[in-house]
Amino acid sequence: MRVSRKVEHLQHALQIGQSGEHGLSDIRFVHQCLPEQSLSSVSLETYIGELNLSSPIVINAMTGGAAETEEINRELAIAARETGIAMAVGSQMSALRHPEVRSSYTIVREMNPTGIVFGNLGSEATVDQAQQAVEMLQANALQIHLNPMQELIMPEGDRDFRGVLDRIARIVHAVSVPVIVKEVGFGITGEAARRLREIGVSIVDVGGFGGTNFAAIENERREESLAWLNDWGIPTSCSLLDVQKSCAPAHIMASGGIRNALDICKALAIGAGAAGLAGIFLKTLKTQGTSAVIQQINTLHAHIKLIMTGVGAATIEELWRVPFIIGGETAHWCYARGIDITEFAQRK
Template sequence: MRMSRKMEHVRYALDLGASGRNGLKDIRLVHNCLPDASTDSIALSTRIGDLNLSSPIFINAMTGGAAETEAINRELAVVAREKGLAMAVGSQMSALKNKEVAPSYKIVRKMNPDGIVFANLGSEATVDQAREAVDMLEANALQIHLNVMQELIMPEGDRDFRRALERIAAIVERLAVPVIVKEVGFGIMAEGAAKLKAAGVPIVDVAGSGGTNFAAIENARRASSLDWLNDWGHPTSVALLETLTVYEPGSVIASGGIATSEDIVRALCLGASAVGVAGAFLRVLQMDGTEAALRRADELHDGLKLMMTALGASTVPELWRRPVVVGGETAAWCAARGIDTAAYARRGQ
């Protein structure tokens, strides 16, 4: 029996791994020799739009839509429940078209009845489909993912992306829960962010490159590869700085190859309110099991508290006021695009 496309994506994500080129190493944290802080005073809670999260780390959209992926979502939901993390599922369109695979998504709410859960659909979705996806999970928010290049490379992918913004605006206006628009690893740039903000989108996830490369995954599935498109898109650091020229801190999520406490702090210091981690949790879960994934969440939280203490920031909003120096290719990109990175370095003076 042929492996489902959903499981193909999981397999290739694990095989190909993350590129590590999220650009966040270009963000240098400025040491504070007098932080006036204690690890006991660190509060990890955060707010993104109208959503209150107990941790800035959440398990970002990965999978669902096949019987084989139900076990993955079940164990990820256990990690989310035990460690107080929000969790997003993968695209639910397959479950809207085939009710037999709906349990692979519903398992998340079943295992985590009181947690923060994000539903997920593509920009082709209608308002009615958005409502159905949210109802399926009793979701607290809906992610709408933008994956143009993935679809174009995907042999069976979409080729028509007209009126996507119009559909998104209708969903934002008529859905009862907050809407998060996210990329899938190619990055949201300032121009796209401006259109989304004008359409009323309250929260965006910049989802830059550096993590799971969906161009490379779809090329691996093709008989004739378009591998010259594997480097399409922009690093997470660039996407975050671009988007923050349009959206204020408090409404921006960072994701894309983020797997360490240091990268989480770098993204939060730039202005993200929350950080999505996907592939890093999936790899630990699949290789070493649920207990290892639980330990990884603890390690990330412990590292986050340690670094916040060192920087003298007891809350996430306080991280937004700490100075950082932007260098390397990220600084060069920002200079070409007219983004003032020096303002980040002068914070607190």
Template sequence: MTRAERKLDHIKHALSTGQSRATWLDDIRFVHQALPNSSWDSVSLQTQIGELVFGSPIFINAMTGGGGAKTTELNSQLARISREMNIPMAVGSQMAAIKNSEEIQSYATVRKENPNGMIIANLGSEATVDQAKRAVDMLEANAIQIHLNVIQELTMPEGDRDFQGALSRIEQLVNELTVPVIVKETGFGISREAAIKLMEMNVAAIDVGGFGGTNFAAIENERRQRKLTYFNDWGIPTAASLIETTTINSTIPLIASGGIQHALDIVKCLSIGASAVGLAGVILKTLVDDGELATIEEIKQINEDLTMLMVSLGANSIQELQQSPLIISGDLHHYLSQRGIDTHTYANRK
């Protein structure tokens, strides 16, 4: 199977396997504020990742590219959506275009459709500095994601089996690239231990990419004769991964992604420490099922719902939202207790 055929397979299986709703975000409940002292007009959705300023905390996270005409059209549609909504967009891994120049158009179309927007390049942690520079130049990108996907590669029949030296390569990218380097997981979560190592490298941001959304182990298992089913339930759920990384005393911004489906999920992620939230699966499904205009309307509705929820909590900014009291229960509470994280502090914030 060619790399382009595999990219198309990923889209097909991502749509068919769906999202598991195993993020543990349902274990978070806000303390109701009967006197919120807020209003619609006083709420600001603006956020910041290093020097990158977002008008809304949501962005279109990495999905596709490198699969010929089909992925070119998908990326063109996503780019027009990001332009219309003035939100950032990340592309899928550009290694396909690095290795085959015929696939460059499936990524370059993003900058063509959104000439003034915030575009984020994407490569795996195996990337060299030269490859990363080519990926950035290909899109005139404002930043680059370096994705970590060990479990996907191990499950992929033709995947990598050697993951040595990733940290040193990431450090070299941070030191030699002229754009911010964001490190993201691809659906299995970032632990506290991994976050500490990445923060020591001075990455611009960490995208926790938690378990509970599109499951690339399940997708790759669909392509295997002998299934590695033990990887289908592997990983740190999004809520747990995000809280783990916030326990480290650092100013490095955190991005939430992994199974986030609606405005309440987004508000919960922001309240437990995210500065921005990446959406992928829910946007892909809406785009494929209902089209470009419907996807734009869905994002508009999400922004309206975000404002509504922040008014109800008396939070006029994301910084204030991160002081909203909330209750953590269920599997998330048990996990955090085992990891030595005191959940009482969340319940008594002011």
């Protein structure tokens, strides 16, 4: 059942696409007519938690656990290797329960032996399972994904979410690599981020609304649709602004519908150390092939440097201090949540 579900998820993700309602269009950089910056001096090096990255772009968790997904992970791993970016795999629980699909994950390390790879498990995982997942990939970090609303809509999903924080805390203290906790498209609040950081979670990936819509995907799989939940969640812009109240940028990843260099730069400026992209790479891979994904990543790098030059930021850390204006629904969110939007507009 679980193996076939992974294939169904990929098929529905490609068919449904991304909503684009991530809220980042509400963010507008303050133009700098005197940026005092040179394109050639811009560096894309960054860090999240204890991880040093050559690029703020991460190929975020997508798949694994079925024979049909092994090729996807192989080709994405090649793209990550050729462009020097980090990559996460999808949940490894299926490999722990069904050893015959293990190769759909280990192929990532085989193709990218020296790259930065994130393992991935759900919040139901035990300490032993977490250690096995890290060992399976010789992973540099372990993602624990939170998806209660997806599980509730999923016909065969979990219905009991008690003890999640305690389980994550045990994993944090048992594994030898940084732990990243991420949502899958419904967003994380500042309060949740604070609680996660208090138990030792290294990185919080907001996984905001606006990208792959797992509520809509699960509703496609239901006999009786709960389509009125398809717009459930916190837009990526709002989640980032909420989480930055509790976490420094080096402990935040941005994901949720991010599709281009401007989205990436806005997410970083709000207060993220890296940005996870998934849907756009999957679509490019399936329609144009691996070389197109490599070119896509190289183009994103070039465009990020262009934007950073324009706003006068030579490094990602300097981008964290660039001024921007918050408008639209994101501004309403900030007002309701007690976030002072003038602080971002008046940065120096």
